[in-house]
Amino acid sequence: MQRTARAPEPGELTPKGQATRARILRHAADLIYADGVHATNNEKLRRVAGVSGSQINHYFPTKQDLVLAVIGWQAESVLSFHRQERFAGFESIDAFREWADFYIGYERAYHEGCTLGSLASEIIKTDLDVHGELADAFDQWRSIFRTGLEQMQQRGELGDDADPAQLADLLLAAFQGGMLLAQAAGEIGPLRHALHAAVDQVATFATSGD
Amino acid sequence: MQRTARAPEPGELTPKGQATRARILRHAADLIYADGVHATNNEKLRRVAGVSGSQINHYFPTKQDLVLAVIGWQAESVLSFHRQERFAGFESIDAFREWADFYIGYERAYHEGCTLGSLASEIIKTDLDVHGELADAFDQWRSIFRTGLEQMQQRGELGDDADPAQLADLLLAAFQGGMLLAQAAGEIGPLRHALHAAVDQVATFATSGD
Structure with a gap:
């Protein structure tokens, strides 16, 4: 090379x-x-x-060029998935429930984990200079959730005491951690539990009888 | 070798x-x-x-022998930490809050992540035959949380509608995912958010005015 x-x-x-x-x-x-x-x-x-x-x-x-390009590719793919019309900008509890159910039914989840998260975990301690790209990809992902929650809050569907930034991090962390635990366990249970409980936490702030 | x-x-x-x-x-x-x-x-x-x-x-x-022994070592270390008297078997919301605060104040968190989780993430796709050990270590960790929550429920401090197994997975997933996101971001924020929100979700089931 x-x-x-x-x-x-x-x-x-x-x-x-x-x-x-x-x-x-x-x-x-x-x-x-x-x-x-x-x-x-x-x-x-x-x-x-x-x-x-x-x-x-x-x-x-170089291998770093290839890994950087793969991070960009996986980030684009996961962000496009979340921007699909079916999730309608994550402006409802139902959208988060549909999102959770998609991954709970996704059979590669407990074999290979999150496309972006498992790549991040593997390389985060290496000498590859890819931290900026990883941080940026997770930031954009988190923003999709946070923006949806902020919209709900502005419309009065989520209480003023809800913290959209905090809840967005909970959702993303429950997803990443649940994927790792499901991989380690060889079954989907830990991911199902983590996502359901994380969405339940968002729902505690819903102002309508959800 | x-x-x-x-x-x-x-x-x-x-x-x-x-x-x-x-x-x-x-x-x-x-x-x-x-x-x-x-x-x-x-x-x-x-x-x-x-x-x-x-x-x-x-x-x-072999390297596998070494990695297996290191998994056992890290598992023992993290389990001993959680079995300390300060957490009193995780039989109160306060114990979970103290646990979250410990890791939020732990400076290696956003440099190197969880001792066991980051090791698991790195090797889970390799040919090393270590899946049984990893699954077992996470199972024991999850059990510590679940047992504490079950005790609270039996004493009537946690509502009957709480699912200790689900909440234990949420706490562990929020911790693992929050560690990964904190590492990627180079700051503790995502872990703080994820842990606070996860413990808040447990607290929604508390029967006393917590």
Whole structure:
């Protein structure tokens, strides 16, 4: 790997280059989610993505470039999921219940955990310089919850004593911790418990008879 | 490393052997907590523990033996902490508040996370065969919380509608997830929010005016 080479931004690439870069990235994200960062190397990636080693090195000169791009990819994917119309901006208790039920029914949860959280946990102590990207991704996620709760509060559906920032952190932490405990236990129970109880805590501030 | 050698149990060792094994283990636990499992190798361990490579190989023939022993060590340490008299078996809301405040004031929290949870997250996708030990350690931790809540319920201090198993999972998940988010953010805020909100949820079931 040439340490002096710079990873090209997608905007600097031809459409064909963008497609190749996207294919490598998609396979890298899958490999890292299934096997972890340490077990993912260029040889495996070359094989599953059907590209050459020099193509990988062109788009991602170092492992840090690849991991940064995978963080961005997973963050985009999890944020898009939360921005779907079905959750309607998380402006109701029902939206949070639907969200919890989705993950409780998601079979990869207790095998491989959260796409972003398990990646964060694995690399947070390594020398890879990825803290800014991770912090930013979790901030955006937390904001989606907080904004929904603030909207409810402004409409009077959530009491004035509710703290949207605190509740957003509870929801995100219960999700991340519940995923880890479900993985360790090999069953979904801990995630189900944690998400139901976290949403119940939000519901204690609801002003209508929920 | 000789793959055929078996790690000797502490009970099979002389007092001097037990002391050497304990010294290696303590330093291995520190190294793994600070740098992660992947960055911990026999050469570093030899240096910080002041032992020879053959001593390490004698007590821990494979990396899996070492990691299993470190899981056991960290589990014992976290369980002993929770069994301290100051928490009085977690039979009151105040005990949970004191527990939350301890970790919120603990400066290593947002640098290195939970001693057991961060280790679990890092190795859960590796080939190391450590899932049984991890599941068992989290089970025992959860039981400490659940048993305290059950005692409160039996004494009528917690309503019949409280589910001690669910609340125990919420507390443990909020702790694990809050630690991860605090590490990613580089500040304690997310852990403080998650723990306060989780204990508040327990308190909604309190029968006295808490």
